[in-house]
Amino acid sequence: MAELHILGNIHGASNFKYQSLFCRYSFQAGPNWTVVSGLPEGQTVSGQLGSSQSAVWSHPLDIHYITKGLQGWPKLLLHVSCLDSLGRTWTVGYSCCSLPAVPGYHEIELPCWAPSAATLTDRIRQYFLGGSHQLLQTDIINIGLDRLKLKTESRGTVKLHIDIVLRNFSQFGVEYK
Amino acid sequence: MSMGRLFRSEDNIAVDGDSWMSMHVVLDNSEYNEDSQLLLKQEAVLLSLHHNTTRNYVIVSPDVNTLEWNPYAVETSTGVRWNYVYALQLEFDKEDDVDDLEILLKKLKKKWNSKNKHILNFTMPSIGKRQYFITLEILSAKDFDADELYVEFFIKYPDGVTSSDVHHGRTHVTTSMRSEDEPRQAHFAQTVDLQVEADDDQEPAPIKLFFEVISTDWWGRHRTEGYAYLPLPLDPGHRTRVLTCVRPEEKNKVEAESRRFFVGGCHLLKDLDVLTKPRMQNTDFYYASSGTLHLRWSTLAQSTIACPRPPAQPSVSSASAVLQGAEAVLKQYRKARARLAAATRDLKCHDGGGDSWNNN
Numbered sequence: 001m002a003e004l005h006i007l008g009n010i011h012g013a014s015n016f017k018y019q020s021l022f023c024r025y026s027f028q029a030g031p032n033w034t035v036v037s038g039l040p041e042g043q044t045v046s047g048q049l050g051s052s053q054s055a056v057w058s059h060p061l062d063i064h065y066i067t068k069g070l071q072g073w074p075k076l077l078l079h080v081s082c083l084d085s086l087g088r089t090w091t092v093g094y095s096c097c098s099l100p101a102v103p104g105y106h107e108i109e110l111p112c113w114a115p116s117a118a119t120l121t122d123r124i125r126q127y128f129l130g131g132s133h134q135l136l137q138t139d140i141i142n143i144g145l146d147r148l149k150l151k152t153e154s155r156g157t158v159k160l161h162i163d164i165v166l167r168n169f170s171q172f173g174v175e176y177k
Numbered sequence: 178m179s180m181g182r183l184f185r186s187e188d189n190i191a192v193d194g195d196s197w198m199s200m201h202v203v204l205d206n207s208e209y210n211e212d213s214q215l216l217l218k219q220e221a222v223l224l225s226l227h228h229n230t231t232r233n234y235v236i237v238s239p240d241v242n243t244l245e246w247n248p249y250a251v252e253t254s255t256g257v258r259w260n261y262v263y264a265l266q267l268e269f270d271k272e273d274d275v276d277d278l279e280i281l282l283k284k285l286k287k288k289w290n291s292k293n294k295h296i297l298n299f300t301m302p303s304i305g306k307r308q309y310f311i312t313l314e315i316l317s318a319k320d321f322d323a324d325e326l327y328v329e330f331f332i333k334y335p336d337g338v339t340s341s342d343v344h345h346g347r348t349h350v351t352t353s354m355r356s357e358d359e360p361r362q363a364h365f366a367q368t369v370d371l372q373v374e375a376d377d378d379q380e381p382a383p384i385k386l387f388f389e390v391i392s393t394d395w396w397g398r399h400r401t402e403g404y405a406y407l408p409l410p411l412d413p414g415h416r417t418r419v420l421t422c423v424r425p426e427e428k429n430k431v432e433a434e435s436r437r438f439f440v441g442g443c444h445l446l447k448d449l450d451v452l453t454k455p456r457m458q459n460t461d462f463y464y465a466s467s468g469t470l471h472l473r474w475s476t477l478a479q480s481t482i483a484c485p486r487p488p489a490q491p492s493v494s495s496a497s498a499v500l501q502g503a504e505a506v507l508k509q510y511r512k513a514r515a516r517l518a519a520a521t522r523d524l525k526c527h528d529g530g531g532d533s534w535n536n537n
Contacts, residue, residue, distance in 0.1 A: 068298050068299045097473075098370075112366070116352060148327060148349065152350065152352070176413050
């Protein structure tokens with residue numbers, strides 16, 4: 001059976017306008033894929049913004065998949081949240097990326113977005129009290145080709161440093177580079 | 178033709194170190210004189226039993242079969258050629274043994290199937306076809322004048338490439354982000370999964386991807402800010418690309434600026450193919466760059482050319498010895514049957530005599 005190793009770390013976030021950030025992540029893959037070892041979901045530590053306006057997490061990733069088909073190549077979904085001085089948290093960014101299908105080291109930037117305030121009242125409330133609109137169904141982050149009705153705001157970016165290791169794919173006639 | 182040599186063929190490397198003991202049932206039609214000295218050798222091997230003394234299994238060659246499978250010829254002293262056929266049937270002494278053997282064989286088959294499940298169940302393309310799996314990401318748009326943007330994309334597949342995926346899609350609307358040192362950028366991070374199929378013997382042309390960056394405003398008006406075209410090659414790999422978006426503008430600068438200021442947007446392209454063929458462009462307009470679109474994609478190709486091969490077997494351990502032995506039996510059996518069929522064809526043509534048999 002073909003195997004995929006994902007090794008690396010979620011390096012950090014930059015250009016978010018919040019002092020303290022953390023990230024919840026989950027790997028999503030099709031029904032052909034099975035996680036053999038590693039945690040496909042997790043949460044980073046909370047990182048304070050440094051002088052370069054970036055928070056560093058260096059959260060390690062080590063996932064081992066086996067698969068019986070190429071459909072549903074794994075994706076990484078991110079929910080970036082902030083932690084304010086009162087201990088409140090809310091989501092400030094969503095993002096998704098498809099993992100590279102080429103073995104080797106990759107530095108990936110994930111641009112984030114968040115649902116925008118629908119009304120002026122919401123905007124004022126969010127400005128003074130914090131909080132944000134959140135997605136009830138997070139499937140929309142990685143599924144759906146027509147999401148015009150979703151109004152969002154662009155947020156910062158998350159950096160990912162990963163190594164991809166493929167095993168036995170060539171035995172099944174798969175070319176990846 | 179020697180069965181012993183057949184079993185030492187290049188296909189038998191895995192069990193090369195094994196020792197064998199063989200027994201042959203031979204039809205002897207040779208001519209002898211009164212002192213039992215051989216005058217003319219005429220033999221036909223009807224049945225061979227090969228015992229692998231290392232792993233303790235028996236190969237019966239040919240296997241249990243019907244009459245049509247085993248022809249042989251015998252020529253009489255008068256030169257008349259007689260063609261015969263024979264069948265082979267194995268019978269065990271006790272019914273209990275048959276049941277035990279059946280159970281054992283079923284278990285072995287189950288183990289073999291589970292062990293080779295990875296080969297049997299991996300999704301493969303149709304024979305003669307080649308499948309491409311593309312994961313495209315529309316990352317962001319930068320340097321556009323408008324704040325609220327979305328991207329509409331169209332996919333055109335070339336001749337010879339088929340896909341059941343959709344050919345059109347739209348990202349969400351996002352408000353651009355402004356930072357001090359960087360240009361304003363709109364984040365999308367939308368993934369598009371494509372699965373296309375083409376004939377294996379041809380090199381497919383690139384897929385045509387057309388992008389239209391559109392802005393929305395407070396009044397709900399949608400205006401095209403720029404077009405981009407990407408010929409997406411189907412070569413496997415991971416790539417990142419920055420596309421410069423262009424919009425058609427009047428050649429008269431004042432007229433173009435006035436239209437942009439008062440009306441907004443740009444002239445629309447009726448046929449996006451004009452982006453692929455510059456000679457089709459209207460000479461009354463020129464194309465002004467309006468921003469950049471950032472894309473990333475990975476391509477995988479899968480074909481049936483490379484036959485799946487099982488991974489290298491580990492050295493024989495006590496638990497897997499029986500299973501490995503069974504696999505060796507199956508392999509030997511197939512080889513033996515093929516070689517025997519070839520050998521019997523020779524016998525049919527050349528009197529069936531003069532064969533020499535070696536025991537291992």
